Every structure is written in structure tokens, then in C-alpha cells.
């Protein structure tokens with residue numbers, strides 16, 4: 381579809397505004413150091429806590445029902461990651477979300493492996509329906525499966541491109557009144573009234589377990605300071621991931637370099653590197 385010069389100028393100005401918003405959000409995050417409560421999987425607890433610390437947030441991994449009401453009263457946001465769920469974890473997740481709702485806190489859902497089993501798909505839907513202020517962050521296959529369509533996943537990994545999940549993500553925003561981030565080679569940030577794509581990141585990023593989980597945790601950190609579309613987290617991880625990958629011989633050093641780059645990331649680098657398109 382052809383766009384007029386006026387529309388192009390408008391888009392360019394919105395892109396500049398969004399970039400400014402991302403840079404401002406990073407500054408606010410580092411100033412406020414929000415507490416992010418994570419109910420997450422055994423595989424990534426360490427990676428995601430370190431990613432949160434590196435960007436300037438305060439992580440706590442908590443699983444007990446007994447402390448969840450208290451935690452939600454003072455936490456900035458709740459991240460629910462179903463990566464290693466079982467019958468004992470699900471009721472705790474549900475209770476944590478109820479408490480997040482009581483305290484009007486944003487819940488970030490990472491439906492790891494949604495579509496790979498009935499348990500994962502049904503639990504993801506139950507959580508999405510329950511959370512009052514919700515952001516869903518997932519790879520394309522998980523988004524497609526969550527929306528009830530046929531996805532091509534392999535366990536926790538996506539075999540679909542993020543573009544293929546856009547209709548499913550639009551359906552999820554309407555069904556669950558939420559914002560959706562589809563991650564992949566291109567990240568899509570989909571809200572009720574906007575669609576943004578980010579063309580940052582690096583093909584080495586999916587070679588580390590927990591990269592998507594870190595994105596979900598960072599989404600929680602930005603939501604805690606009021607940026608609740610998922611855009612700032614995706615932008616920051618995309619830019620940091622590509623810089624870190626350029627300095628890395630493989631996934632081992634990427635994991636280490638990523639923390640250093642997240643820690644050092646500044647406004648100048650974001651302004652120089654960010655590849656953002658407003659639809």
C-alpha cells in the first residue's frame with residue numbers, strides 16, 4: 381500500500397517519539413530500580429535475575445503462596461513464566477495473579493511452550509483470562525497456539541516467523557484486553573491501537589536458553605515504571621543483544637557479554653542502533 385508524504389512524515393515523527401519514550405523509560409528504570417516479582421522456571425532463574433540486575437531493576441524469585449499477598453503489595457510488577465509448571469505451581473501462579481489484580485499490578489505472561497502440551501496451553505489461557513493488567517510476551521509459535529491456531533513449535537522454540545503470528549496477536553489483544561510482544565528475528569509490539577516493529581537483535585540470540593524469558597522479565601521491569609506496552613524492553617534487549625553478539629565467538633560469551641552491554645547501554649547507543657517502524 382502506498383503512503384502519502386504527509387503519512388510518512390507523521391510516521392517518522394511517531395518513531396522519534398517512541399525512541400524518546402524508550403530512552404526515557406530506561407532512565408526512569410535506573411532511577412527507580414523497581415522490584416520485579418518472578419514466578420519463573422528452574423532453567424532460567426539465574427539468567428533472568430542477572431538480566432534484571434544488569435539493566436538496573438531489582439529481581440526476586442518467589443514461589444510460595446504464603447508470601448504472595450505481601451509481595452504484591454510492594455512489588456512493581458509480576459512476571460509469570462510457565463516454563464517448568466506442574467500441578468503445584470499452577471494454583472500458586474493463579475493466587476499471585478489474584479493478588480496482583482488486588483493491587484492493580486501489571487502481570488507479564490510468558491507462556492513458554494504453549495502449544496507443546498494441553499497443560500501449557502490451558503494454563504496460559506487461564507492466566508491470560510485472569511490478569512487484569514496483562515502483557516503477553518512470547519515467541520511466534522506460542523502466540524499462535526495461545527490464540528487457538530495451529531503452530532509449528534519444537535518444544536519451547538518457535539518454528540514460525542513473528543510475522544505469521546500478527547493476526548493471532550491482534551486476536552489476543554482483543555480477547556484478553558492486553559498488549560502483546562511477539563519476539564523473533566523481527567519483534568512486533570501490538571496494542572489495541574498501535575503496531576510497531578523492531579529490527580534489532582542477532583541470529584545468535586536464540587542459541588541461549590532464557591533469552592525470551594529475560595525479555596519477559598525486562599518487560600516486567602519496564603511495566604513497573606509505567607511503560608506497559610513491552611516496547612522498551614524489546615528495544616533494549618534487541619539493541620544490547622546485537623552489540624553483545626558482535627563481540628562474541630558463540631553463545632557462551634554472548635550470555636556473559638549481554639549482561640555487560642545491558643549494564644552499559646546508554647541513550648546515544650539506543651538512538652544510533654534502534655531500528656523501529658511504526659505501522
Ligand SMILES: Nc1ncnc2c1ncn2[C@@H]1O[C@H](COP(=O)(O)OP(=O)(O)O)[C@@H](O)[C@H]1O
Pocket residue numbers: 518519520536537538563564565566567580581582583584585586590591592593595614617618621
Ligand atoms: N533470528 C533472530 N534475529 C535477531 N534477533 C532474534 C532472533 N531470534 C530471536 N531474537 C531476539 O532474541 C530475543 C528472544 O526472542 P525469542 O528467541 O523469540 O524468544 P524465546 O526464547 O522465548 O523463543 C528477542 O530479543 C528477539 O528479538
Ligand SMILES: Cc1ncsc1CCOP(=O)(O)O
Pocket residue numbers: 421423424463464492536588589590591592593594
Ligand atoms: C528449555 C526450557 N525448558 C523449559 S523452560 C526452558 C527455558 C526456555 O527459555 P526461552 O524461551 O527464553 O528460550
Ligand SMILES: [Mg+2]
Pocket residue numbers: 492493518519536592593
Ligand atoms: Mg520462550
